[in-house]
Amino acid sequence: MSTLAQTMMTARPADSGLAGPGELDRYSYPEPHAAERVAPPSWDGPDTELGRAGRRAAGSRGRGLHGQLVQQLGQMIVSGDLGADRPLVPEEIGQRFEVSRTVVRESLRVLEAKGLVSARPNVGTRVRPVSDWNLLDPDIIEWRAFGPQRDDQRRELCELRWTIEPLAARLAAGHGREDVQQRLGDMVEIMGHALAQGDGITFSRADAEFHTLLIQLAGNRMLEHLSGIVSSALQVSGGPVTGCDRPNEVSLTHHARIVDALAAGDAVAAESAMRQLLTVHPEVERVVPAPREH
Missing domain, CATH: 1.20.120.530 (GntR ligand-binding domain-like)
Structure with a gap:
């Protein structure tokens, strides 16, 4: 057997999807109206430890906070736990998953690139229909x-x-x-x-x-x-x-x-x-x- 076996075992680094210096400020997520804030996403389902458990699972894959939050939110969107009927408010996400606003905004950026969410002025960030998702991602x-x-x-x-x-x-x-x-x-x-x-x-x-x-x-x-x-x-x-x-x-x-x-x-x-x-x-x-x- 050649030494290729060792090379084959080496994990390939994944694209972090993080923005470069100075990019975050030009990609601001609009704040939803006050009326929308009274109906936040229902983060607490039957498993109240969902967020923390998800972070532990993602962490086992070698991802940082940003990648872990992308993983958790992505799973919740695809499973239907987060639907298009309510906006995704950065502050509420940050509080629920105990991460900074910067991590939340970067994570939403990655999810938008995958076609899962969209951010629009005066509307906020919402889940997009399945027809818009990049199903080959x-x-x-x-x-x-x-x-x-x-x-x-x-x-x-x-x-x-x-x-x-x-x-x-x-x-x-x-x-x-x-x-x-x-x-x-x-x-x-x-x-x-x-x-x-x-x-x-x-x-x-x-x-x-x-x-x-x-x-x-x-x-x-x-x-x-x-x-x-x-x-x-x-x-x-x-x-x-x-x-x-x-x-x-x-x-x-x-x-x-x-x-x-x-x-x-x-x-x-x-x-x-x-x-x-x-x-x-x-x-x-x-x-x-x-x-x-x-």
């Missing part, structure tokens, strides 16, 4: 996958992968980049060792890296832009939806078949192996049919 994918829309999100991700990845495998077979193909082989080797040791976490990390590399090898920049979506799909599947979601010998075999087809420059075989991989589990066959063997 990795954070929104995650929040939907673990919220009330989890079934729809996972089905939609599966369908999207079925569209993207067989095409990527076909295109990758024609590029012959031995360095990337070697890295794909390394990922299969890592997955094999992880499977033998019962190490599901390492298997999943190598799996995600495999699919990201494959899309990059396709040589299509628009497809490459979607590689983060595939990674998110693998991370939030939450159950045996495709052959990638549960470490087993069948999944490993299909990954190896893809690598062999790429090495041989066989685009048809690479595409077929990817389709087989994405339809290993019977649950998927309700979404997409298994490919026919010729």
